[in-house]
Amino acid sequence: MRKTLQDAYNTIVSTHEMYTNHKNRWNFLLESYIGGDEYRKAGHLTRYSMETNEGYSARLTATPLDNHCRSVIATYTSFLFRNEPYREFASLENNLNLEAFLKDADLDGRSLNAFMKDVAIWSSVFGHCWIIVAKPNVNAGTRAEELGQGIRPYLNLLTPLTVTDWEWKREASGAYTLSYLKYVEDVNDTRSVIKEWTLKEIKTSTINHESRELEEEYTEPNGLGEIPAVIAYSSRSPVRGFGASQIGDIADHQKKIYNEYSEIEQSIRLNGHPTLVKTAEVEASAGAGSIALMPDNMDPGLKPYHLSVSTDIGQIYQSIESSVNAIDKMANTGAVRATEARTMSGVAMETEFQLLNAKLAEIADHLELAEEQMWRIWCLYEGTAWDGEVDYPGSFNIKDTSNDLEQLKLAVETATDPMVQQYANKEILEIFDVDVDELEEEYQAHVMIDPVTGTEIMVTTLEQHEKLMALGWQHNE
DSSP: OHHHHHHHHHHHHOOOHHHHHHHHHHHHHHHHHHOHHHHHHTTOSOOOTTOOHHHHHHHHHHOOOOOHHHHHHHHHHHHHTSSOOEEEOGGGGGOTTHHHHHHOSSSSSOOHHHHHHHHHHHHHHHSEEEEEEEOOOOOOOSHHHHHHHTOOOEEEEEOTTTEEEEEEEEOTTSOEEEEEEEEEEEEETTEEEEEEEESSEEEEEEEETTTTEEEEEEEEEOTTSSOOEEEEESSBOSSTTOBOOTTHHHHHHHHHHHHHHHHHHHHHHHHHSOEEEOOTTOEEOOSTTOOEEOOTTOOGGGOOEEEOOOOOHHHHHHHHHHHHHHHHHHHTOGGGSHHHHTTSOHHHHHHHHHHHHHHHHHHHHHHHHHHHHHHHHHHHHTTSOOOOEEEOOSOOOOOOHHHHHHHHHHHHHHOOOHHHHHHHHHHHHHHTTOOHHHHHHHHTTOEEEOTTTOOEEEOOSHHHHHHHHHTTOEEOO
């Protein structure tokens, strides 16, 4: 019986070949994004030859991480969700579970917008992530009983590290459908709960990694008739079910910078505290003002001396700056950094904004597609068809506002044509989100008076108001 349990364990923990090949890289991307202690424990510093464990541990503790991966993804996410996605629910509008789902999409307190924001983050880290649309299988005989017990569909976000096996089937129509999915649902100490989906059944297994045995297993029918899983891509790759990470190459540069920071710290230590070379008989202490006591009969050729190392730290900083510039180019974020904006030409900045806009539009399109597929499955659980619409922003107003204001200010001060000045003033108002039409309506009923002559004029346009104000006219209250 024991052999049978071990065989079952080995079958359950088996993984897809592509999962095995990509697991280490996915772990590296995860550590690169999380940073902090996770990155430090992963040991991404290159170890010196003959370096002791204590020395390596001290170097890990002393080396800071400049987390460009998190910075880039935070920049993307801030633009993507600056405006909330538009959702038209059509016939689903009267569904009694809709409002609760929008407020708490994963039964863990996250709203649907917050959940999709996490989807955007983790799909950017790994290239893709999985969304499971599930519904508790309870003995509720009627719809009213389900509503009374709070039974409704909910979402579960899975990273590629937890989805260990899958299989696609080619339909007669030519379309591909997911026919098998296995993922780790929960990990508790030495036990893991693994769920396997097929088109006909759902199997949940509890395994013990310490004894390498299957402890519990139960199977239930898959009444949906399909696997309720959606892949949310950030950028698609040629391989089905795999996405291209937004930080794949950035993480490598981040690791290089991390090691170079360690070299800077070590160089400062060596330059400030050179190595003392002495014989065993010489008594010496470290620190400023230390004294070395030598035996009276010591050979002069064996007297202690300092072994100094001269390192050009400036070259290391130049290398770091080069890597940061490379990251900005790969992520198309150079133009949104203030230090970079002062050195880039207007044409270069505009090109950078356009490239970033295209990248964000691609991510938004994939999020929109994933949510449409998610709503289709959600409606299947509710016994209806999805006829609504989801629309993520397709264009992002990415501009250097400070630079635009400077240019418009210069146009107002130097232009001699009143039409040019009027246009520039309107553009300035739009930058500050002032509705020009509403502003013109506000001044249509105003009467202005010349304080010298007492002449009164009814103002009908914003242009008239600006001209009279420039001549010293005042509002006639």
